[in-house]
Amino acid sequence: MLINGDDLKNQKTIKASVCILGGGVAGLTLAKELKESFSDIVLLESGSNEYTQQAQNLYKANSVSPYYPDTSVSRLRFLGGASNHWANNTSPFTPIDFEMREWIDNSGWPITFDDISPYYKKAAQYCGTGDDGYLNDYWFKLLNQKDSFSSQANIETMIAKAALPPTRFFYAYGEELAGSHNVTIYKNSNVVDIDYSSSTAKITKVYFENYNGIRHSVEADYFVVCFGGIENARMMLLFNEKYNNKLGNKFDNVGRYFMDHPMVSPVHVHTGGDKTLQNFSSVVESKAIVSFYSLTEKALKNFKTTNIRLPLGPASEYELSDGISSFHILNQSFAKGKLPDDFGSHLSNFVMDMDMVIEAISRKSFDTPLFESANDFDGFNSRIMLEQAPHRDNQIKLGNTKDSFGIPRVDIKWELKAIDRERLWRSLEVFSLAVGEADLGRVRLLKERSDRLFGDQMGFGHHHMGTTRMWVDESKGVVDGNQKVFGTNNLYIAGSSVFTTGSHVPPTLTIVAMTIRLAEHIKGLRS
């Protein structure tokens, strides 16, 4: 059933076996996985079937760190959540992602890759990317592609898959769920409070309000928080304010270790016209199959670094121009009355690449290209997604302004630490060595552009991870290996907020796999 919370008139107390808080990817997957096993499942969603501004306004933050994007734009608050605008880019995590790596503080999940891997096939089906897996040997053979690094120890080619068109989870599964006699989805229903019993360590009730201000409640055996990576932290912080940090926050971990996937373009690859290194992209049965480069597990351990997702795309002389970038950097610095770092390099780039600087000015000011050679293939660039380490002081906190339901808006404190940047350059040097060893070209690391690379030119995957992380105990975690909140017996969290570390690939496939695993666990509790 799909019920509009705004239509509920009198205060109601709804009884259920499982109450799912949030109707995004995790919440909808969980409902679908549990519906054959539980007689009454309730799902509460703040938004509606479609986008509404009144729901979206609830995502506005109180404050956001410089260069971090506006999360009222990157998130979507209606049924299906961020799957309503994602690119459906999926890749599984790798075994090392779950391991404790002594060179990365706070790494080491309390579960292993083997605990999650059995669920990846089904997760891929949920995401619409099929059950034919992500093994590069299989795809290279099928698509008659050559692996440039097949004999390399430090770089490997990995596979990403995307459904075409992207799978919108409520569009794909909403009708089935709404048509189920034992699943009730309440839309326009905002969770605002909970009741927790210290004697039983159980959540006894969750309160929600519609946009008419009428409050209702749900009593259930199990509650699962599925609001999303930032919102999970926000609501758990709110609940912990009421219950004196008894809900997984004894050691002040809720909201901390906040990670995203920064995306930067720090490298040019010059190949003298050779296109061997170009990553492939094919369409197979309504799926896009795309390759990208990453470091091998061996390289990550040997060089003590973090991984990168490095897809190489062909670039023209214009796109690889050093002069244009340096021109902007020089301009920006002079406007502030100072010289930039690496002034000599920028001046040299500007002078040595003057024709492309002129081309840029001509294109921008007069919409007129000048040099034919500007569009000639000159090598490769890359929009790299990098793995960010979990830093305790990157965090979500409750701010001092409130939304229309009286819930404090979030303060988002995030930065790309010096060690993350250092590891990026280290990983790129590893890549440079591999390219040279394979005799496929030469790599230029654009370090002199660091201020812009990690400033106004930095993009994001908008993958909000780590804020209610998994750990062996509550000293550094909020949930255990079964995603149960420490200090409770019936409260669970699903989604990327439980990730201990973030890997270098988009999280959705792993979110779905872990949610399927969580569903199996909850089914087991019932028996």
Place this chain on the structure above:
Amino acid sequence: MNRRRFLAFSTSAITLLPLSSFINTYNKVDQSFLEDELQHLLTQWNIREKDTPEVYLADKNISVNSDVKLLKQQRVQDFKYGNVFILNGLVLSKTEAALLACTVT
């Protein structure tokens, strides 16, 4: 010639041809620019390395007239063992950097 041409040049031409003939390959080479870039490389080499490029190459029995196959093998070995020289962010094999530096007269 500009920076991009130098990069294309140094990554493909000199790594494929005997060094003694690489300058003649590209008719459009601006000799003065190329000399500036090579001088910069030599300056950086002298700052960072204890041996001159000639001594470095002599230790490996490599010269500007060495066989292309030998140069290529040495280059691959350089990258395999992390024996590189980074100039303005460009990651070069140390052998090819030394060879380029030797061309400065």
